[in-house]
Amino acid sequence: MKAIVCRELGLPEKLVFDDIPDPKPGPGDVRIAVKASSVNFPDALIIQGKYQMKVVPPFVPGAEVAGTVVEVGERVTQFKKGDGVVAFIPTGGYAEQVVASAHTAVLLPPSVDFTKAAALTLVFGTSLHALKQRAQLKSGETLLVLGAAGGVGLAAVQIGKIMGARVIAAASSAEKLALCRENGADETIDYSTESLKEAVKKLTKGRGADVIYDPVGGALAQDCLSCIAWNGRYLVIGFASGTIPDIAANRLLLKGASAVGVFWGSFTAHEPQVNAENIAQLFAWMKEGRIRPYVSKTYPLNEAAQALRDMLERKVTGKIVLLP
Numbered sequence: 445m446k447a448i449v450c451r452e453l454g455l456p457e458k459l460v461f462d463d464i465p466d467p468k469p470g471p472g473d474v475r476i477a478v479k480a481s482s483v484n485f486p487d488a489l490i491i492q493g494k495y496q497m498k499v500v501p502p503f504v505p506g507a508e509v510a511g512t513v514v515e516v517g518e519r520v521t522q523f524k525k526g527d528g529v530v531a532f533i534p535t536g537g538y539a540e541q542v543v544a545s546a547h548t549a550v551l552l553p554p555s556v557d558f559t560k561a562a563a564l565t566l567v568f569g570t571s572l573h574a575l576k577q578r579a580q581l582k583s584g585e586t587l588l589v590l591g592a593a594g595g596v597g598l599a600a601v602q603i604g605k606i607m608g609a610r611v612i613a614a615a616s617s618a619e620k621l622a623l624c625r626e627n628g629a630d631e632t633i634d635y636s637t638e639s640l641k642e643a644v645k646k647l648t649k650g651r652g653a654d655v656i657y658d659p660v661g662g663a664l665a666q667d668c669l670s671c672i673a674w675n676g677r678y679l680v681i682g683f684a685s686g687t688i689p690d691i692a693a694n695r696l697l698l699k700g701a702s703a704v705g706v707f708w709g710s711f712t713a714h715e716p717q718v719n720a721e722n723i724a725q726l727f728a729w730m731k732e733g734r735i736r737p738y739v740s741k742t743y744p745l746n747e748a749a750q751a752l753r754d755m756l757e758r759k760v761t762g763k764i765v766l767l768p
Contacts, residue, residue, distance in 0.1 A: 445464060446462070446540050448539070448746075448748040450503055453501060456748075456756070458491075459491065459752075468543065471520075474523050475514050475515040475541060476529060476531060476549075478537065479768070480509065481508065482507075482563055482766075483763075484508060485682065486507065497534070503536075506537020506542075508530075508565050509537045510558040510562040513525055522546060528556070529550060529551055530562065530564070532544075532566065532709070563765055566708065569722060571596055575587070575655070575657070582608070583609070585655060586611075587604040587611050587655045587656075589614065589657045590614050591659045591660045593620035593761045594761070600657045601627050601628055602628055602735045609654075611630050611631075612653065614634075614643075615632070615633075623738075627738070641667040648673070651673050653671060653673055654675075656672055659683075660684050661684065661689050662689060666689065669696065669699075670695065674701075676702075678703045679706050739765055741760075741764050741765075744767060
């Protein structure tokens with residue numbers, strides 16, 4: 445089969461489009477013919493050896509796929525050949541086929557498009573877990589979303605509105621903020637041209653944001669802790685800026701606030717039943733038209749390096765997907 449192979453750690457241009465053997469499922473696995481493979485920011489870090497999960501080359505990157513089951517292991521009873529599924533895996537997704545543990549796969553409703561399904565699991569799963577289990581966001585609260593035009597950001601905007609929050613979307617351009625408004629944001633902040641903390645204070649009349657969803661990190665983290673409300677929750681989602689911030693613990697103390705880590709991958713392993721309930725809720729909302737995965741661009745599999753380069757250079761809005 446064809447696959448994208450990381451033979452040595454480095455930038456996307458080091459990746460190789462190559463023939464490798466078809467994967468073989470174990471007793472508890474399913475083998476999937478990949479119809480769509482989502483490109484996520486952690487993929488760009490893993491190939492450079494910069495992610496918290498270290499992978500030794502050679503390996504096939506890619507953690508999120510949608511496709512059709514072509515073979516099931518002897519202990520698998522919940523899936524059969526021909527089923528449409530979405531699966532979250534450690535690596536292996538940038539390929540024509542992949543093997544996934546059956547407990548990480550979810551049966552797709554018949555009407556769900558493979559491309560949209562591949563764009564749903566990680567970003568919407570992360571955002572629902574963050575806002576529901578970690579932040580316990582309440583109707584009427586103010587939610588500030590940084591990097592709001594990215595994959596997890598747009599998901600947080602949409603889910604925040606479903607949960608009844610007033611959503612302030614922060615991003616780095618007028619074009620990105622227009623997309624946030626199209627996805628339900630009540631207010632917007634361009635943090636490339638104005639102070640994030642001052643803008644939030646103005647929009648909340650000095651009260652601050654109850655929940656802050658931060659996939660960016662870097663210098664903006666300090667602004668977040670300066671404009672968080674009393675009893676606020678600052679969600680640590682990731683570090684797209686490339687810099688892990690030092691959290692100012694005194695600001696948490698003064699506001700009675702909490703800094704809360706969100707790692708969806710570990711959550712799925714530690715609490716699989718709760719995650720399954722979250723995913724079922726997401727598919728129900730998608731069927732009702734209440735959430736809409738936004739895929740801004742698709743690429744053929746052999747252009748995976750360009751897709752990752754576009755992500756690293758912040759040229760991406762919403763989600764991008766590889767089509768083997």
